[in-house]
Amino acid sequence: MQAVDALSNKLSSYLEQQEVQAILDAYQFATGCHEGQLRQSGEPYISHPLAVANILADMHLDAESLMAAMLHDVIEDTGVSKEDLAGRFGSTVAELVDGVSKLTEIEFASRAEQQAENFQKMTLAMARDIRVMLVKLADRLHNMRTLKVLSAAKRRRIARETLDIYAPIAQRLGINDIRVEFEDLGFAAMYPMRHQRLRAALKSARGNRKHIVEEIKDSIEIRLDKELISAEVTGREKHLWSIYQKMKTKRKSFRDIMDVFAFRIVVETVDDCYRTLGVIHNLFKPVPGEFKDYVAIPKVNGYQSLHTVLIGMHGVPIEVQIRTRDMDAMANFGIAAHWLYKSREEGNPRTSRWVQGLLEIQQKAGNSLEFIEHVKADLFPDEVYVFTPGGQIISLPSGATPVDFAYAVHTNVGNTCVASKINGQLTSLSEPLQSGCKVTIINAKDAQPNPSWLNFVVTAKARSAIRxxxxxxxxxxxxxxxxxxxxxxxxxxxxxxxxxxxxxxxxxxxxxxxxxxxxxxxxxxxxxxxxxxxxxxxxxxxxxxxxxxxxxxxxxxxxxxxxxxxxxxxxxxxxxxxxxxxxxxxxxxxxxxxxxxxxxxxxxxxxxxxxxxxxxxxxxGDFSVEFKVELTSERGIIAALAARISESEATIQQISIKERDAHSSVVDLVIDVKGRIHLANVMRKIRNLKQVQRVYRTKN
Incomplete structure (x- = not known):
């Protein structure tokens, strides 16, 4: 009862009294349904839905989500039907519970096809109502917190699934707090020894760093006070999974990574963000090329912040993030920070767009394996930001090409694109885009996608639309x-x-x-x-x-x-x-x-x-044809041959040369022509070269 009272007090701080009562009614109903059921730890089963509701209450989610959290295992584990829930708690809550129930069967260690099918169900539920995913993430978080009672093999399987799928989804929805906890709990379960050693090394390093962190923090606070900027400055700890990943991918030692000191400065207004940046750059020397403005150009998941790297006292590198309180809430709770359920449009528009994009990819994907291949590529983007001719900003994954850009604008623009201009210069459609460039797509009415585009496009939307x-x-x-x-x-x-x-x-x-x-x-x-x-x-x-x-x-x-x-x-x-x-x-x-x-x-x-x-x-159209040219070997003869073919408006597809002896060679050519008359014209021009002895078409 103590836990229920604590939850009730937490909910009363932001919900109406009748909403809190409806959540407590759902708790009483779930308690009756789960009567006699125990978790593997031996605790009464109802402790799990209660913990899930607590996680969502910390995120200030609405009453319907909290009711769904209390009831999320009722359909799955007891005899209660969706219709019973709809009659008692309303159709929205019943839909949410049903959506979460469909996601509980996800067995990512099973066959790839089944894994993909279940992942597809998850994104479909997510696109219908994102709260299904938020309840599922909270459910998974509590399961990760209580993982110790399971066998080592099961712990590893659940941890792998969490790191592969749930942590990236939490990141894409902008819920940083949950992502960080997923990664650290997943790391501890997947690699217990590595986790233990890194944690011990971090603890020991933290002692040596304390003095430097305090010194840097004090100097920042004193300077901001002087400029009359109200701010909260905190030293930001790197979490273990991120340290481990950097050591692995960048092949850096623990000392190299720990030599960087990270700070977060939370201010009142956007104007204060830029003023603070000026103050910080005045106080410490900025590192060229390390400034990123995610306030003017937010990340795909809605994350906003100014990032800069400085050289502080004693020559130590300092990473600083500057943001407002609203941006900080958005960074920690993501889509849940200001998802207003009265209107779908009032949520985080960027994340909503991503979820709607998933639905579009799902409709076009041939099967669930193809779908998961597209989406996994979309969950791990290092982004580039480019401009449309009208000045609109479009964010794309690193390595994206003009074809990816065209499909990001609209499927029809992608389907009919024939060429592209980057900053006014004609470029290849496979050219990787760089941040800040202006991209113009040239379209033709009768054009259609080329199968070879699949070799270089990187976005899920482009790949699925082409296929x-x-x-x-x-x-x-x-x-x-x-x-x-x-x-x-x-x-x-x-x-x-x-x-x-x-x-x-x-x-x-x-x-x-x-x-x-x-x-x-x-x-x-x-x-x-x-x-x-x-x-x-x-x-x-x-x-x-x-x-x-x-x-x-x-x-x-x-x-x-x-x-x-x-x-x-x-x-x-x-x-x-x-x-x-x-x-x-x-x-x-x-x-x-x-x-x-x-x-x-x-x-x-x-x-x-x-x-x-x-x-x-x-x-x-153009048709490939193969023929041979026997000629006297002389310097420049191949260039002359190519020039004659080009003059005849034919295109060389392949060319190979075999020496017969010191004086003569046979050239094998595959060229594109319109038909036999065009081929005859090409061969006649080649025969007119004095070095050519014989020209004939290959039979087989």
């Missing part, structure tokens, strides 16, 4: 090719695609078990079903055939150079004007070969797998 577009495009292309192949196959039955009857489609869906007709067309286009076989299944039993015709009357028309479903064989490099055949390859769709290609010999007579193709009169 989503490519999957959608592949689906559309394969359905379109499936229609064309089926149309040709239906000729044998005296019909065509336009005249398909509904009864034929119904019959087909029963025979194949497909969900819809589009799915069957996609499978035909991908080469996973044969068009003639599908046409035979669609036809009434009286019209079905037991043989495959020797050839189909109408060839498929090819009208594009680039596609995800129609590809061009590298063994023979077909180009417009060449007689061509198509080969249906499962999963890849239609592969186009030259008619003379030896690789088709085995299936040439199988009309279902190998089909006649024609080039459409409208075909356009």
């Amino acid at each position: 989503h577009f490519l999957k959608h495009q592949q689906h559309e292309e394969s359905v379109d090719l499936g229609k064309r192949l089926l149309d040709r196959a239906l000729e044998t039955f005296g019909s065509n695609y336009k005249n398909i009857r509904k009864s034929w489609i119904k019959r087909l869906l029963v025979e194949t078990g497909a969900a819809n007709f589009e799915e069957v067309l996609e499978q035909i286009g991908l080469g996973n079903r044969l068009a003639y076989g599908v046409a035979n299944l669609m036809a009434p039993p009286s019209m079905r055939k037991t043989y495959v015709p020797e050839e189909f009357e109408s060839p498929i028309m090819i009208d594009t150079s680039d596609g995800l479903i129609i590809s061009y064989a590298r063994c023979c490099h077909p180009i417009p004007g060449d007689p061509i055949l198509g080969h249906l390859s499962p999963g890849r769709g239609l592969v186009v070969h030259r008619e003379s290609c030896k690789n088709l010999n085995e299936i040439r007579t199988n009309v279902e797998k190998c089909m006649a193709l024609n080039w459409s009169p409208r075909v356009k």
